[in-house]
Amino acid sequence: MNNLEMSDKAKPLLAEVIRHIHDHVDPITEEFYRLGEGRADRWSYAPGQLELLDGAKQKARDAGLWNFFLPNAETGEGLANLDYAYIAAELGKSPLASETLNCSAPDTGNMEVLERVGTPEQKERWLKPLLAGEIRSCFAMTEPDVASSDAKNIATRAVLDGDEWVINGEKFYISGAGDPRCKIMICMVKTSPEADAFRQQSQILVPMDTPGVEILGPMHVFGHDDAPHGHMHIRLKDVRVPAANMLWGEGRGFEISQVRLGPGRIHHCMRSIGQGEKALDLLMERALGREAFGKRIIDLGKNMETISRARIEIEAMRLMVLKAAKAMDTLGNKEARIWVSMIKAMVPEKVCQIIDQSMQVHGATGISQWSPLSHMYAGQRTLRYADGPDEVHHHVVARAEIQSFQSSNTRKAAE
Amino acid sequence: MNNLEMSDKAKPLLAEVIRHIHDHVDPITEEFYRLGEGRADRWSYAPGQLELLDGAKQKARDAGLWNFFLPNAETGEGLANLDYAYIAAELGKSPLASETLNCSAPDTGNMEVLERVGTPEQKERWLKPLLAGEIRSCFAMTEPDVASSDAKNIATRAVLDGDEWVINGEKFYISGAGDPRCKIMICMVKTSPEADAFRQQSQILVPMDTPGVEILGPMHVFGHDDAPHGHMHIRLKDVRVPAANMLWGEGRGFEISQVRLGPGRIHHCMRSIGQGEKALDLLMERALGREAFGKRIIDLGKNMETISRARIEIEAMRLMVLKAAKAMDTLGNKEARIWVSMIKAMVPEKVCQIIDQSMQVHGATGISQWSPLSHMYAGQRTLRYADGPDEVHHHVVARAEIQSFQSSNTRKAAE
Amino acid sequence: MNNLEMSDKAKPLLAEVIRHIHDHVDPITEEFYRLGEGRADRWSYAPGQLELLDGAKQKARDAGLWNFFLPNAETGEGLANLDYAYIAAELGKSPLASETLNCSAPDTGNMEVLERVGTPEQKERWLKPLLAGEIRSCFAMTEPDVASSDAKNIATRAVLDGDEWVINGEKFYISGAGDPRCKIMICMVKTSPEADAFRQQSQILVPMDTPGVEILGPMHVFGHDDAPHGHMHIRLKDVRVPAANMLWGEGRGFEISQVRLGPGRIHHCMRSIGQGEKALDLLMERALGREAFGKRIIDLGKNMETISRARIEIEAMRLMVLKAAKAMDTLGNKEARIWVSMIKAMVPEKVCQIIDQSMQVHGATGISQWSPLSHMYAGQRTLRYADGPDEVHHHVVARAEIQSFQSSNTRKAAE
């Protein structure tokens, strides 16, 4: 469990990914975003944007750097979670890199679910183009009117009417739903209100162009709408999808979440560490490059200690995420979930602090559009709610601690 | 020094301000911002906006709720800093209230400077319309290329050419410069590079329509541009103003800063406390109004302690700001500056934490445009740089502590 | 409520107290403790110790600096809580000063209780010699076997047998019970297990020499036994006291706690601030007086910011304690208890941090017997449990916040 070394098989891939980012992603990043600026229609791509992106995607695919996220899949692709975690930390430093490898959220989770529980028809229709990077997808879980931290609160209803499910409800913060390439939504719905608390929910495939799927507008994160990807507010009004769109069977919504959430959270956390590294790098650059009161900023006050603490926290987080990935590889999703909750509760909070400290060293520039820091902060701050707020994950960890304490005491008593 | 009670004279004014906000500001706030949304030209007001605002301004003026910020002024208006501090906490809860009383930053500081050091001509030309609420103004201090935390770094040059100053340089985060009503800028410039470090700078009046004043664009704070007020990036290229536009005399830029900064920081801090109150209020509303895991959110985990700590911090900050205001009233700007640095280093940091905790209790809504919290956070986070970063203020406080320790030891030794 | 100025009447007293400490307490402190060192019988005073102390007490009494703690008393002595708070901060800097003014815990609380609710006979027998500083006393509340944070858990039983109460139970951390001059204990007991939860407890006077009162030994705080004062572990076995020893009446134990706890907590907190001042003073002395790596320690790393933050926190705590004292003076014990809980939850925690930072600057000396810091830390750390743990006080504050929020909403709704 403590061998957190990357496999020999994967090591060259990491090197290739770093080279790919350096050669094919970094050079297009500035232009990609520049093209997208100041458009009247924020929910589309400007001419040239997708060409740039598709070029880099093709390069990655040609080099075999594709769909790394899917371990043990029938499709024969994918890396172990541990190996992928190393790569994800690199991807986290670039806003475009993940997509060029077809490894962006939320598609990775959606593909994993389809791969694990999809019917052959579902796979043919949706998994295939997703694996090929031809379409994108979204996942609709959170609702505006209830505390979604308790997933049992989900209120969007799906009722079977003949051989169709009829869905009514409202979802928000549906990331990626603004992208014109997004064609399919996996939607968490309540199908069986009278069943046990954990058997009332289902997950169902809803094509984005189904009548009744209405995008009400973008939700903002700290003032950013992240167009055209977007975090959309969606109303589902008498949306009808075939009964065959149900994933894995009615009442298995929670089970499916177990499948998707472990790896997804590891990816998030490892990319967060990439963000922490980037924030520290920017801090170093600024603190070494400017002077005030006759000294380099780095030599003022607590800045050296801030840097040390950031480095220590980053290394500690990295090892923890690698350990969670290893747990996922060796213990299976369910048993590994304590480790996943540990990193989910630990990493975004600490990375937010590191970014905040980097901002403080930058002065006013740090919160401006001239620096990526405020946008990075918004993204990490969001992760403290997304896929469960910190508080829920701390609760999972503490409950496991109680069980472990009690079973250890039982063991001692039995001696 | 510890009598922090509001004066009997001011108490009825506070009640009137609260009533004014309730009767005339709160009812127009939503419409004011709704009118401004989604405009192609973000740097102007929509039809109807200024009418709403001017209506509320007139109401305030008629009621004598006007220009409270200016104590001991020849104009006969203004409250003591202590009295005004109580009012500012109320103003801090509303984004429009300050302006309706003609008490918004940065105009308050600019008016105070003009009142204290302006020539009769300068007062007639600029102070009069400012006091009447007819025009607005900005203050240009921060520069993009140097660490402005050390004001000695200011690089914008003004050179006397005949009876005109010729100004060249670049400023950013010039708050309020985006407003079409902004007519005058007070600009910190370097006039005497060969003088003593604290006598090199001057402050000079630059009308916004002077040729060579070019607004390059808005700076963002966490993705917000705060249009049309704005935090503008401005280039000054061969800008020529009459020699008579110099304030107080060449080389007195630092002295003028002493005049303006004390009260301005107290106003900021007291409004920040209003923001902290509002964030706690929103937290309470959310935590009492939603349920998860079978309990009200307020009864989950550490939420009760979070609320208690927020209340304790708010009350402690309030007393500290009142004490700083009292120090300003009784000790004068210079001697009171330790107290001002204490609150400037204390308040925005803690208010940021309270807003952040309120956001966490709100879940995704907390960072969205459906809640004012993320915008409030951006504003408070900015204050941790504005008018000097926290670190500089901590340094001022610690240096004063050393002096006090040493003089006390000298006194003991002399006994 | 925000006039936190000392009264004109009390100001000269503060000056006299400072002079008294300087002239009569500081000069005997070192010798007092030196005499007590290394004694075989730790639970007595060495020859000469009490003579020193009594000398300083006589000086204080002669100067009228005596029993300040008891406001509005029939005895005609005592200061308002606000005035006393200023004096307590000075007392907090010296380990002996409080006792020389007959203002030490727990006697102050015991005297206040006797003054407020004692019968004439109880006052004659116990209050008189306490007010005269002839005997000392203790207060027995905490029990080893239950969570005393919930006072309803108190298990020590008192049963009426004829005209005597028969008491059985176990108490610990009974501060002052080790002192040979301690003659009387106020003991919290359960008298009416069948009554309402808050009417089951009573407080009763137990002379220390009553048969069955057995001191089992001293409890330590971080390795210190604080002999001969001590924090004793006491067993009460069939202890019989006259029915007339009951205070105020059966079932009023909780009511009596309300009387004693408010002022006592204010005294504790204000002395804590004195401790914080002393810790900061020691930090300054060390940081200015030593060098490492070619700089004064004060100029290394974050030390300047540490000093600034300590000063800011101390001033904020001071104002909060003054406000709580004022609330106690003007609102009465019951209504002021929210303010008391605020300072009780705020002050010892922050003072612990300041002492800890001072220790860190001292290096190894800071935790040694060469510095008072580790003993000061132990004392302040204990206060985070004594008279209710921080958590209970935070709960009180948060509950009050809920009530205030709800009544304000009710008010708004009614408009």
Next chain:
Amino acid sequence: MNNLEMSDKAKPLLAEVIRHIHDHVDPITEEFYRLGEGRADRWSYAPGQLELLDGAKQKARDAGLWNFFLPNAETGEGLANLDYAYIAAELGKSPLASETLNCSAPDTGNMEVLERVGTPEQKERWLKPLLAGEIRSCFAMTEPDVASSDAKNIATRAVLDGDEWVINGEKFYISGAGDPRCKIMICMVKTSPEADAFRQQSQILVPMDTPGVEILGPMHVFGHDDAPHGHMHIRLKDVRVPAANMLWGEGRGFEISQVRLGPGRIHHCMRSIGQGEKALDLLMERALGREAFGKRIIDLGKNMETISRARIEIEAMRLMVLKAAKAMDTLGNKEARIWVSMIKAMVPEKVCQIIDQSMQVHGATGISQWSPLSHMYAGQRTLRYADGPDEVHHHVVARAEIQSFQSSNTRKAAE
């Protein structure tokens, strides 16, 4: 570098150590300390104490559980740092376990130094009996009069007089020097004041019974003297030792520190994690076993989150210490020192917090002699100074970060 798995060779040893502690150390611990209590001569062992200890030592030695700490030694004993780290975490849970395996500080460091740089005669005379557990030793570095955080400040002088070194100076916090079995001191002295800053110091062997070695008394840690082990204050007055007692050569004192400090700090940190585990275990036991306000304490307020955060921090620290041990095994002492500084700055601070939280949950018992927690706190708090204060280690880490940043930029620039 990230394979942090214990070696297959060492795994059975860990199991045997756990069994040894369970079978032979835990059963004698209470009696060992009980025998030592309340003795007039605190600086000796009571009859029976050493017999108990020696019995357990013999058991360990017979089982081959002996001198694990010395990797790659000529003596053929010792484990890799990584393997030993796993064992040290177990040792950290028991106050006696380390010594029964002959693995206690400061002997481990002293033996390592003798093994690495001792002459054959020095080894025969001192290393042999130390390895056999027949004598104990101490290390004299810290001095009362200078900031020892900067080792260049060391003022104890050694002057060569013929074939003897004559030593004069004062040392304090010499741990283990109180033990009657302590026979030899390694003493850091200044031999060459005129040499380069890092070549002025030497380390020299001083038998404890050398005339002029005077133990002035014990230094306390938070009121504990830790007798008879002790942290002694020692004066060296004209102490004469043969020139052959010099270790490795004059002026190599700093080099020797590099040898000893890396492994020693790893041992400390790993035992600290054992302490953190024990504190969390005690917290769980208390919080699950008591009730207040109608709930188990664990279900009150923030306690569940406290537990989760403690678990997360412990796991993160464990991985970091294992990584530092691995770095020590694979990169050598010098290159690994950044990792060692990282854990030295990280671990004791966080473990102090965990112990403090456990104390808070325990109420008054937590700071009493009925719980090991306050003694554990004192020990961990001391580690924040010992072997360099946190601040110095943070400085080392930050300086390495600067170097790494600059060389990476140079590399990028060269591309």
